[in-house]
Amino acid sequence: MSSRPTWSVSIEFPLPRKATPFGPISDPKIPIAVRTLAGYVGYRFLIDPGADLCLAPRALAQQIGLDWDALPETRVVGVEQGGVRARMGHLPVRLESTELVVRCLFVDAPKAMFILGRADFLDRFVLTIDQARQRIILTEIP
Amino acid sequence: MAEVEYAELQRLYGGRYVARRDGEVIATAETYDELGEQLHRAGVEWTELIIEYVEPAHVVCVY
Numbered sequence: 001m002s003s004r005p006t007w008s009v010s011i012e013f014p015l016p017r018k019a020t021p022f023g024p025i026s027d028p029k030i031p032i033a034v035r036t037l038a039g040y041v042g043y044r045f046l047i048d049p050g051a052d053l054c055l056a057p058r059a060l061a062q063q064i065g066l067d068w069d070a071l072p073e074t075r076v077v078g079v080e081q082g083g084v085r086a087r088m089g090h091l092p093v094r095l096e097s098t099e100l101v102v103r104c105l106f107v108d109a110p111k112a113m114f115i116l117g118r119a120d121f122l123d124r125f126v127l128t129i130d131q132a133r134q135r136i137i138l139t140e141i142p
Numbered sequence: 143m144a145e146v147e148y149a150e151l152q153r154l155y156g157g158r159y160v161a162r163r164d165g166e167v168i169a170t171a172e173t174y175d176e177l178g179e180q181l182h183r184a185g186v187e188w189t190e191l192i193i194e195y196v197e198p199a200h201v202v203c204v205y
Binding site: 022024029031038041046079113 | 193194
């Protein structure tokens with residue numbers, strides 16, 4: 001028999017809605033505490049199962065104490081295909097009582113988003129978007 | 143953390159980075175760098191904040 005625990009911890013959040021030109025649409029953003037040099041700071045990140053990795057603005061890399069010049073460089077490509085410059089680092093976050101360190105692309109662009117992608121984050125949870133109850137539910141995979 | 147009335151944030155601050163403390167918006171800026179500079183100048187305690195980018199209501203986001 002496996003000694004791995006079979007129970008799971010679920011964390012629930014309200015499912016906000018946002019205005020768009022085509023009417024209200026659900027907006028699965030959740031509060032995440034990021035461990036910065038100044039302490040834990042709250043950010044609202046979009047849960048995006050289509051994103052390979054987590055994303056955040058470049059300045060956040062410096063706020064968590066990363067040396068920008070030492071981070072490996074890459075490009076992030078979205079729907080516009082042009083791509084923006086980014087560097088890969090590790091982002092220490094807290095989701096209620098769960099502490100995680102996730103790989104994150106720190107984007108060097110004026111309008112960089114706060115996004116939670118699959119690698120190191122969504123791969124660790126079962127994600128439920130419950131429209132009927134207007135809830136986002138993350139269940140940690142044991 | 144307080145539940146967000148996001149449509150209201152969009153109406154007032156769509157396209158901007160916003161910092162809130164106890165639900166109240168205390169700073170907004172076009173970029174995250176500018177928001178950080180504002181908060182630094184104001185001597186705000188960052189650990190009391192919720193920071194986010196507020197999407198404009200007139201666009202569709204597909205990231």
